[in-house]
Amino acid sequence: MKLRPLAAAFVPALVATLLTGPPAVAADGRYSAEIRRTEYGIPHVSAKDHGGLGFGYGYAFAQDNLCVMASWVVTLRGERSRFFGPDAKSDDPVRPVANLTSDLYHKSVADSGVVRRLLASPAPLGPSADLRELVNGYAAGYNRYLDDTGVANLPDPACRGKEWVGPITAEDVWANLLDLNRMSGGSALKEAIVGGDDEDEGPRRAPGSNAWALGREATRGGNGMLLADPHFPWNGIRRFYQVQLTIPGVLDVSGASLYGTPVVQIGHTRNVAWTHTVSHAQRFTLYRLELAKGDPTTYLIDGRPEPMGRQEVEVPLQDGGFVSRTLFTSRYGPVLAAGRGGGYAYALADPNAANLRSADEWLAMSKAADLPGLRAAQDRYQGLPFVYTLATDVGGTASFADASVVPHVTDALARRCARPAPDPSLDAFVLDGSTSACLWGKDADAVVPGIFGPGSRPGLTRADYVANSNNSPWMTNPAAPLTGYDQVWGAVRTDVELRPRVSLDMIDRRLKGADGLGAPGFTLETLQATARSKRNYGFELMRPDLAALCREHRELRATSGERVDVRAACRTLTRWDGRATLDGEGAVLWRQFFDGLQRPGKPGEPQQPWWRVPFDPEQPLTTPRGLRRDATTVRQALADAALFFQANRLPLTLTTGQAQHYGSVPIPGCTEGEGCFDRVRNSGPLGKDGRYPDVNTGSSFMMAVELTPDGPRTRTILTYSLSTDTSSPHHADQTALFSRGGWVTERFTDAEIRSDPRLRVTTLTG
Missing domain, CATH: 2.30.120.10 (Aminohydrolase, N-terminal nucleophile (Ntn) domain, beta-sheet knob region)
Incomplete structure (x- = not known):
């Protein structure tokens, strides 16, 4: 595909100045925007219209992350084999495949004309006029930065002077939005669709998240509060970009967007805050x-x-x-x-195969004046592809809904029509x-045939709280279990899993004042402290039995048959406080032991043979628990962990800060399986050198917000920082802050932004 040259309209000058408000649209109809950057480089983009807002946003994003977007555009156009070879892995951060497989899939989507057909459709099936202007402006702003800078002079060495870098089109932005919506459907099944011969790289692991929406009965001040903690990839196009977008009198939203999308997906306005977690509903x-x-x-x-x-x-x-x-x-x-x-x-x-509605839905949510307005936006567009929504407002109402696109498969239809699967996985x-x-059923209130309408989806509204950590809707709030919905939405009365359990336990302790953080109820400060407490819930549940096992045995037999002295390992584990902080002596040894428990058992054995008390659906928040001291699996795992440290001459007191990094920055936290709320994921096991491969997934954009009558009070942290450009001062500055347990105090109002001594302002026309 030949890249088109930039239009002559992108030539006007760039002016840096300080202004009190956004510039007017130029008399000749050109785009006009203002970009104000505060500490950590966070951009606050303002304009008089949606086209100008997109122009400023696309320019700011390109300044920080052009190389990632340029590479992804090559992917969306099906041209990776042309530039990088057919056998190299693609840049898909969720599940990379061979470039040829990626190209065949993405080229088939592009050639199908689905984007052009949707663009020819009226809203809500096709984009609204505001969204079209926003996307057009975004592409123009990106191209303006590239034209101003030149490919040969790009600051990021990752793509400087590369032949695959060039201007983008609005259709590339639409294609990215469509692929995001397909992420848990067709885009996750590229090999199956096109016949790729990629080796199986294990289970497909969708991104995860934590989310709490707190109502007036859960907060000390009686205001609504929200914790957003999405766990998305730390590399590639599915990273979040922190931004504030403002059109005076029309839109004022602060939060984060996934790369290459010109709308805020997780954020807050003056009166409303919302976040998402990945839904348990069937996606296709x-x-x-x-x-x-x-x-x-x-x-x-x-x-x-x-x-x-x-x-x-x-x-x-x-x-x-x-x-x-x-x-x-x-x-x-x-x-x-x-x-x-x-x-x-x-x-x-795939009900998301022709879905561009999500972007309009996020844009409308960003304009909502209250919680009913946010729900109305979701009911109108019904386009969120794979996420729950948790939201709260200044009045202290907390809301949960699976407002995602779900195929209309009732339990009756599933029973009547079920057939064997070609692949059990x-x-x-x-x-x-x-x-x-x-065929899928129909709801009268559904915006398109074949999906459930708003009247059929699980939801809960309360004055205390709703919470989700990628569990089904069942335990959104244990005081009001959600039941009675079709199985396609997620299971009930099944193992809640450790991360959702520790999440609910953290809330319960805070509401009782039993967590050592003072009087009952949440404040913004206790919300921050709770979210970053680094509890390892699996260790908490097993610690008494582990101590007993250590008292009973000086030696244990490893999987290899070798007898191993475990006394020193036991001393380290029983002294550890159970928190995955940077200095936690025992956190890495525990993970090595816990990973050993995960080895597949023999046929007929329980799936999790290490639990002393198995799961009981009548006690979903306290089972499973304990450690089976008599289980061979348990004893071998402890011996294997101690032997690994001994054989590689690693200190048993190896800390998370020594073993776990992102680049050169030590990263706290532990894994999903261990039962960690603010979990991380590494791309491989602990090496013989005592280091894990770099963190590649985990808490990404964390936001704690309190909605007060005087305006929002917000703390944020973008864990991997704003820019992928290694030459940027904002490549790792927030990562270092995250490592130290810090937060950024958000600047939301004009006065707060202007008072930043680090303020840099760019006025952009073109």
Whole structure:
């Protein structure tokens, strides 16, 4: 694809000055915006209209992260094989695949024309006029920065002078928004769709999050408070970018956007705050197609043959050649290249396959004056692709809803139409595609056919709190369990898991004043302290039994059969306070032991044979618990952990600060499996040198906000900092602050922004 040159309209001058408000739109209709950067480089973008706002935002983002977006545009256009070779891994931060697999998938999406069809549709199916202006301005602002700077002079060495860097189009921004919406559907199944031969890299792990919305009964001041703690990748296009966007009298929102998207996904206004966590609802279904005899490209519907559609996809290579592949489609969606056999094929039905509504929904939420207005925005667009919404307002009402796009599969339909899965690892309903009686259902209040409407989704509104840590809606608030919804929304009466359990325990202790932080109820300060407490809940639940095991045994037999003296390891573990702080002596040894517990058991053994008390649905917040001291799995795991440290001459007191880093910055925290609220994920196990590979996922944009009648009080931390450019002063400054346990005091009002002695102001027209 030949990159188009910048239009001559992008030539006007850039002026740096201090102004009291956003500039007016220029008389000739050009874009105009103001970018005010406060401490840590955080941009506050203001303009008189949506086009100017997008222009300023695109420019500011490109200043900090152009290389990431430039690489991702190559991905969305299906050109990675051309620039980087077909066998190298793609830049997808959630689950990278071979470039050729990535290109075939993304080229098929681009060639399908789905974005152009949606852009030709009226709102709410297509974008609103405001959103179109915002996206057009965003692309123009990005291009303006690139034109001002020049590819050869980019400050970031990651893409300076590279042939794959060039201007972007508004359609690239739309394609990024569409791919975000498909992230838990078609985009997660690239190999299955196009027939990639990538080796299996383990389970597909979606990003996670923590979220609390606190009502007036849970806060000391009677105001609404919110904790946002999304756990998204620390590298690539799914990082968050911190920003404030303002159009006087129209929009004033502060929070974070995922890279390349011109709307705030997690944030607050003066009166409302909201955040998201990844929903447990099913994101797609598969349909089993009964193939016509003798014709593998025709399937039967209600006994009648229906030919598959064909799509010829061509991907350019580095040597000037091309790879071509024929993909097939059905009335349900793409026919999977994987899973064919025995007279059947499988088609993917993804309700987000043609969804651009999420961006308009986030934009409308950012303009909502109160909690009912935020709900109305969600009811109008129904476009959030895979997330719950937790929100609160200045009046102290807390709200939870799974307002995401969910295929309309009732329990009755699932029972009637269920068919065997082609791959047991796929977490999806498989329905009978040979009969129209198994099509998704319809709700009268749904914006598009085949999804649940607002009246059918799980939700809860309370004056105390709602919380979620990627568990199902069931335990949103244990005082009011959510039940009675269809299984497609998530299970009830199943193991809540450790991270959601410690989350609810943290809230409960704070409301009782039993956590050592003073009188009952939340303040902004105790909310911050609670969120960063670094508790390892798995250790807390097992510590008494571990101490007993250590008293009973001086030696234990490792998996290898070797007998290991575990006394020194036991002393380290029993002295540890159970918190994954930088100086926690025992945190790394514990994780090594706990990881050893995760080894697959023998057929017929319990999935988690180390728990002394198994899960009881009547006691979901206190089971499972304890450690089975008599279990071979437990004893071997402790011996193996001690042996690993001994064999590699590592100190048993190795701390998190010594072992866990992001670049050169030590990172506190522990893992999902251990039961850590502010969890981290490394790309591999502990090395023989006593270091984990760099952190690649975890708390990303943390926001604690109190909505008072006098305005919001907010603390934030962008864990990996604002810029991916290693030459930027904002490449690791917030990361160092996060490492020390610090927060940034947000500047929201004009007076707060102007009072920053580090203020830098850019007036931009073009």
